[in-house]
Amino acid sequence: MTGEKKMNKIKLTALLWLVAACFLFAGCxxxxxxxxxxxxxxxxxxxxxxxxxxxxxxDTGVGGAADVSLVTYxxxxxxxxxxxxxTKTLTFAAxxxxxxxxxxxxxxxxxxxxxxxxxxxxxxxxxxxxxxxPKSFFAENINPIPxxxxxxxxxxxxxxxxxxxxxxxxxxxxxxxAMTVGPVLSPQPITFAGxxxxxxxxxxxxxxxxxxxxxxxxxxxGAYPTxxxxxxxxxxxxxxxxxxTDMHVVFQTPVYGFGLYLTEIERTQPExxxxxxxxxxxxxxxxxxxxxxxxxxxxIAFWGWLDPKPISRVILRKFGLPGFGLSDRVGIDDLIVGxxxxxxxxxxxxxxxx
Numbered sequence: 001m002t003g004e005k006k007m008n009k010i011k012l013t014a015l016l017w018l019v020a021a022c023f024l025f026a027g028c029x030x031x032x033x034x035x036x037x038x039x040x041x042x043x044x045x046x047x048x049x050x051x052x053x054x055x056x057x058x059d060t061g062v063g064g065a066a067d068v069s070l071v072t073y074x075x076x077x078x079x080x081x082x083x084x085x086x087t088k089t090l091t092f093a094a095x096x097x098x099x100x101x102x103x104x105x106x107x108x109x110x111x112x113x114x115x116x117x118x119x120x121x122x123x124x125x126x127x128x129x130x131x132x133x134p135k136s137f138f139a140e141n142i143n144p145i146p147x148x149x150x151x152x153x154x155x156x157x158x159x160x161x162x163x164x165x166x167x168x169x170x171x172x173x174x175x176x177x178a179m180t181v182g183p184v185l186s187p188q189p190i191t192f193a194g195x196x197x198x199x200x201x202x203x204x205x206x207x208x209x210x211x212x213x214x215x216x217x218x219x220x221x222g223a224y225p226t227x228x229x230x231x232x233x234x235x236x237x238x239x240x241x242x243x244x245t246d247m248h249v250v251f252q253t254p255v256y257g258f259g260l261y262l263t264e265i266e267r268t269q270p271e272x273x274x275x276x277x278x279x280x281x282x283x284x285x286x287x288x289x290x291x292x293x294x295x296x297x298x299x300i301a302f303w304g305w306l307d308p309k310p311i312s313r314v315i316l317r318k319f320g321l322p323g324f325g326l327s328d329r330v331g332i333d334d335l336i337v338g339x340x341x342x343x344x345x346x347x348x349x350x351x352x353x354x
Contacts, residue, residue, distance in 0.1 A: 045125035051096035052131065094128045102127050132308040137164040137259065140288055143298035149222050150298055157261070157302040161336070164259050164304035168338035171257075172197055175334050176211055177228040183208040184232070187250075192337045199251045203315075204244035206322070209234045212331075222297025223264035223331030231263075235320015236329035242322030249335065250313040257338025258314050259304025265319075266291045266299060267328035273315040274305055306338060 048054045092105075103126045139160035143152030165171045172192030179188075186208055187200035201209075212220060213230045220238060225231040235245050249258070254277040262270070265288050273283045286303045289296075305314075321328035 045102065045127045046092060047127045047129050048092045048094045049129055049131045050094050050098055050100070053091050053093040055091050092126055098128055100128050100130055132306070134282070134305070134307045134309075135167075136284055137161075137304035137306070138287060138302070140299060140301035142289065143222070143296060143300075145298070146296050149219055151217060151219055151224055152298045152300065154226075154300050157300055161259065161261070161302045161304070161334075164257070164302075164306070165336065165338070167306050168257055168340060170195055170339040172337050172339065173334050174199075175227050176225075176230045176232055179211045179230065181211050181213050181230065183210050190249075190335070192335070195337065195339045197251060197253055197255060197337050197339060199249060201247055201249060203246070203248040205246040206242055206244040207237075209244055209247060210237055212238070219264070219298060220331070221264065221329065222266075222299070223329055224298075225331070226261040226263065226300065226333040231331045231333035234316075234330045234332065235322055243320065243329075245318055245320045245322065247316045247319070248313055249316065251311065251337070254310030254312050255337040255339055256308070256310060257304060257306045257336070258311060259302065259336040259338075260332050261334045262286070262288070262301045262303070262319075263331040263333070264297060264299065265301060265328065265330045266296045267321045268318050270319045270330070271317040272303070272305065273317070274307065274311055275313045275315065276307075277310040277312040304336065 046054060046056060105124055105126050137160050139157045141153045141156050143150070145152065172195030174190045174192050178191075184201055186204060187202040190199045190201060192198070210233050211230050212223075212233050214220065214224055215229050218224070220233070223231070223233060234243055234247065237243055258272075258274070267290065269288055269290060270286045271283055272286065273281050275281045284305065286301065288299070288301050316332075319332065320330040
């Protein structure tokens with residue numbers, strides 16, 4: 001190969017590398033670069049909650065572009081504002097009156113320290129979404145065999161439980177299968193499988209609830225495990241000995257949702273108090289059907305609570321009715337927690353994490 005051919009090959013190779021570098025580093029996606037390489041490493045689209053702000057990171061390709069400044073941007077809606085709050089960070093803010101929907105935003109970035117017109121243009125989609133609101137979930141299946149003390153249908157409650165779990169990116173469950181049969185401790189450690197969330201059961205108002213086991217498809221006077229073989233009894237034990245009707249479920253790390261299954265509940269409507277990590281609480285009644293006369297054994301219910309505010313504990317009250325005559329034992333099982341802020345629907349029906 002002659003010297004001229006070698007030189008031409010070197011030039012061609014260099015040109016190819018230059019073209020490849022342009023494709024690799026011109027990461028503004030829909031824009032262009034002049035003089036330096038820079039792109040915005042944000043989720044695309046960016047989801048901003050109405051009345052809130054969302055930070056977006058700026059990624060850079062080479063050393064000289066490590067510091068950038070915002071030059072300008074264009075948006076079709078004056079309610080969406082954009083500011084540079086720190087080096088390599090942009091913040092989008094949606095006004096509380098801003099309409100939900102998708103917006104195309106063009107961001108112009110300048111290289112520092114020169115600010116001499118070396119500009120990267122990045123076009124991105126910003127979805128303005130509604131803030132999640134607290135919501136309760138409830139369903140019950142009434143056993144069609146009054147007093148039969150057998151397991152009844154559960155299709156409706158399972159459907160609502162699945163809907164509740166679908167509202168979170170991650171859910172975990174404590175199903176009592178790893179606990180020893182008999183009275184629970186105070187505090188009793190619990191673990192929500194599928195997550196790193198751990199907690200404790202505590203603060204009973206009488207004899208501790210007990211873990212009961214049923215190995216077949218029968219019931220304990222209508223109470224039974226909703227998964228596996230073990231569940232928690234409150235109100236009454238296997239006979240008529242009173243058990244605690246109140247219990248605190250404490251989370252070592254806050255959660256955003258709590259749910260549980262109930263069986264053999266017919267004489268009382270339980271209450272659940274949601275205690276927030278930042279202070280304050282709200283109390284909800286589980287609206288199960290009450291039977292003051294004949295027994296209605298084997299009913300099953302699901303109740304859940306979703307909240308945008310982190311929850312540090314829940315307090316269960318009136319779970320069962322100790323005593324003789326119109327007494328009531330309650331089986332609870334499959335305590336479910338939702339981890340991470342609840343998923344928020346956009347106007348088009350898709351789900352996005354705020």
